[in-house]
Amino acid sequence: MKARNFRYVRPSSLDQACRILAGVDEAVPVAGGQSLLAGLNMRLSAPKLLVDIGDLKELTGQSYEDGAVRLGALTRHAELLRSELIQKRVPLLVRAAAHIGHVAIRNRGTLGGSLAYADPAAELPACAVALGATLILGSLAGEREVKAEDFFTGLFETELKPGELIVAVKFPAMQPGMSVGFAELSRRHGDFALVGLAAVATMQRDRIGAARLAYFGCVDRAKVACSVSAAVAGLAPPLRDTSAFAQAIRQDLTPEDTTGLRADTKLHMATVLTRRVLNSLSQRTDP
């Protein structure tokens, strides 16, 4: 279908962008546009003004400082796959990015866009939560930091206030003894995940010391799966069965039946995936 009518503006500074977003009714930001424009083409929403934030220098850049990698919100998914810095310091993002859509989508889609859209089936929100990342949000009032685990508040809902944009995200870098795991089940490569899992763990010799697990696809928002994370501490992969955490999964995940996939199937798949991801943790930590 053809999108409904709207106006378009492309501000040249973050300040100007925030001013417009705060002051104009039914104004929405567009970065990569890979989610927004699909929705507009299907007439799922009717914004009056699109604010193209693609030119904002403040939202770009990659740097490494104080044990964290800072990525500008406009970092394209394709850049995650190409960047040597990210491959070395935040390999979980590289693992995840390979599953995001397809090449053409990754060339345009952005980190900030994915986090702001907060699709519960998306990879990057779960990775941000699992890594304990911090989002830097900008508005006319200045910048503030919000932890990823506090950022996703509901189904497609975030902490972003009107007139506020994600400026950058700080990801804790890999430390010695850290291990990351990632897996997702999707019907076809690049499809939305039915069930997925991002996991970050500290390994103590063969055992999992502490772990942060965040699921996607079978949840309503990205969050730390606290019970499972606690249940897997101390386990020594490879695990032969799922008894150590199967109950915890049912505490953390309360999926609903959706078209073609029941809640109990999602729980089963999440359980299977958890075992597979945990079993991959004891292996090499490079992507």
Place this chain on the structure above:
Amino acid sequence: MSARQASSTGIGARIPRRELKRLLSGHGRYIDDIELPRMLHACFVRSPHPHAKLVSVDIAAARRAPGVAAVFTAADINPKCEPFVGVALHRPGHRSAPQRLLAAERAVWQGQPVAVVVAESRGEAEDAAELVAIEWEPLPAVGDQWQAIAPGAPVIHAELGDNVAFDFSLEKGEPGKAFAEADIVIEEELRFERQMAVTLETRGLIADFNSGDGSLTVIHGHQSPFQMQEVFSRHLNIPEHKIRVTAPDIGGGFGMKLNLYCDEIATVVASMLLGRPVKFCVDRLESFVSDAQARDHLIKCRIALNKAGEITAMEMDDISAVGAYGMPLRFNVAEGMMAITLAGAPYRFENYKGRTRSVYVNKNLIGMYRGVGMPLACVATELLTDLAADKLGLDTVEFKRRNYWPKASLPCVTPGGQKLETVSFHECLEKLVRLMNYDALRKEQAELRKRGIYRGIGIATFCEQTAYGAPYYGPSGAAISTQDGCTLRLEPSGSVRCITSLTDQGQGTLTSVAQIVADSVGLSIEQVSVAGGDSAISPYGGGAWASRGTAIGGEAALRAGTMLKQNILALASAITQTPADALTIAEGQVMNARTGQVVISLADVGRIGYFRQDTLPRDFDVQLSVSASFVANDKMCYMANGVQASYVEVDCETGFIKMLGQWAVDDCGRVINPLLVDEQVRGGIVQGIGAVLFEECIYSDDGNLLNGTMADYLVPMAGEMPDIALDHVETPEASTRLGAKGIGEGGLIGAMGSVWVAVNDALKPLGAKVRHQPFTPERILDVLARKT
């Protein structure tokens, strides 16, 4: 059939589809690429309800919207068109309510068109469509077959009394007795969900009614321009000779673009009312609720065997939900009829019972889609015979060797009524076994099972009806031509121009025709141009459907080529004073047949024949333009056959299925272009794999389509598909000079069978069986959990 020297560009040559150079450089001309002066764009308002009373329609705001030329409702459109009744006259008891173009008092499926907005651009038409205010009163909807025939079910069309469109049974021999006396009986219930063709290019047309002379031109993304010319004439009351329907480049058809669509015909009426060209290109979202759909069957089937391992009987009981109306012309009974008449066909047995019922439901219409009912027959037959082999402790290949019709028994008629003459089940099977290294795969399967890895091998045999003859549609009353024709003209410069009634949506039919013309006249393919179905200038014909183009249109081209060659030689003879029977044509030159010496070029023949008749004998009649047609008056079809194999792995923890390999051996008679044949088979195979593993239209219980987007209806993409190895057997069709049969559908038919059997083969050690297509991960997990 005499042996022919294969030329490098003639029959037997591997030549890519000739349009590709143009299409791959961005110079295609698909329907949405075409603009006509003063052209408007149509957009339909559709029912959101599967069944609802149309209380009121308010178009006032829509009419005032920017860019809008008109908004039409049933009151404007319907009176201009004779209603359709999609009933096959030769099927007693086949019933349908009459269908009008736009819903008037009631909508009976979600997506049924209600109003049409015509505006300067599609975007503006969509904006205005949102302003059409409709008041609906939802009615109880019939969502599936069981609801349709349940006692007390809402009757969709009161005048029919119930929801049964068709109920047909056939019986041969004594199946009841055979089943009662059988040593082994295997019984299964198979469910096939609704599916769709999902052509990458959606449907579309530009209707251009000229109010100056009452003529109608339609540029139509349709597989059969002649069918549509006849439909427009009869239903819109326009003299047939004032209608021209042409097909542009088409982005895939697969049978879907063969059906009759009310929205397309309503677009023509809109053009008639406005006196301006109107374009309607279906939007992808709307395609899911308006394109004709396919499958949607429940089949109970069983097989009886004696302990010697011989099949003694088979039975099929099919019930399909065909939507809210009978599809006009391309009747909704076809899937069920093919399912029950082709079941068991490759195997020797005498006793058979088949029943098919088509019932009406509040859903979109079922129409033609690649394979029609033949994939269902293949799945039922090959699953049952695979299970039978297991029961007997026989390898499935060995079982087939013993139970196929022996060569010596051909020709024969199967219990389902199929005439088998030039089929090659045994040869294809042996080639397949070698191609796939069957024994090695079985060994590997056994080894991996010990390690808890579950792989399956499935073999599926099929025979398929191709290239229907006059007896197929004739008695049905449908004005569908199974004839095709070819006009050839020698150009003054010595090349040959061909106009065929065939159409080409990618399969390369026009290239095959060029090869046949090149060979039969005696020049190279570069000297031949081929234009496809144009109802005004082509000889009358059927177009592209049911794997018929090369076999039938090719035969017509062969006839025409032979005629043109004779006429050229007659003229050459008159020019050069050499007896015609001493001459032949090769490489664009007329030459002495015995010595090969060039006598005169085709260019000189053309020049003289068109411009220098003054140099010819007084009574010599130059005829450098010829036309020939071909149809099989008495043959139902050309029976082709093949066999395929799938190798799969089932992840029993997640329910996901991986395709490890696919092999196919097919016999489509004489192969005109092996490259095009290979690629048709491959494309069909992937659609078959998609059918078994991915594709379904998911509805709520009362007929709301829940997954009508490209993200949710899963068409196979490259990542999940296997490499496909191919081999061939050539058993020419005996009744034609060309000897070609059809190949368009075999890929899909065989692959559906082989994947069904392979996945079930993988699950055998776990005591699980899956009978509900598509085999989603959830369905696999469910059967593993039940272990029934």
Place this chain on the structure above:
Amino acid sequence: MTDLVGEEDVPIEATLNGKPLKRRVKARQHLADFLRQEMELTGTHLGCEHGICGACTVVIDGCTARGCLTLAAQISGKSVDTIEGMTESGKLSELQSEFIARNAAQCGFCSSGMLLTAYELVASGRKMSRAEIREFISGNMCRCTGYHAIVDAVEAVMAKKVKASAGGKF
């Protein structure tokens, strides 16, 4: 602030198939429609307008992108290449030649997008397995060929180019 921020008709300056482009475009019009309707470059096709099928794939600043998920307005300051331009420049000639030789296209509707995606793959200079090629083209739907011949064609071109410099852009 009033609703008069922004425009429904947006001025853009870009490079299209190597030539300068200066136009006013409708804000609501996506790039694929702009190319097809305003620039009459109909080689870019629409298959879904959801971003899934890949028929609308074009090249923006040297990388493939979905024409239906990009606004025409967004290309201002960028360079866009379409199937027509990439053909004229000869960049696609090896791929086109291998595709045609293997009949790795039938109806041709997916081919514009498929070729541009294949070009990006091959231009990366990396040697890929068939499975990796399949994964790379998994965002381009083909309903006709079953993909096998397309993978063959890409593999053939890749084998020739494997010595070319890595690092990707056109």
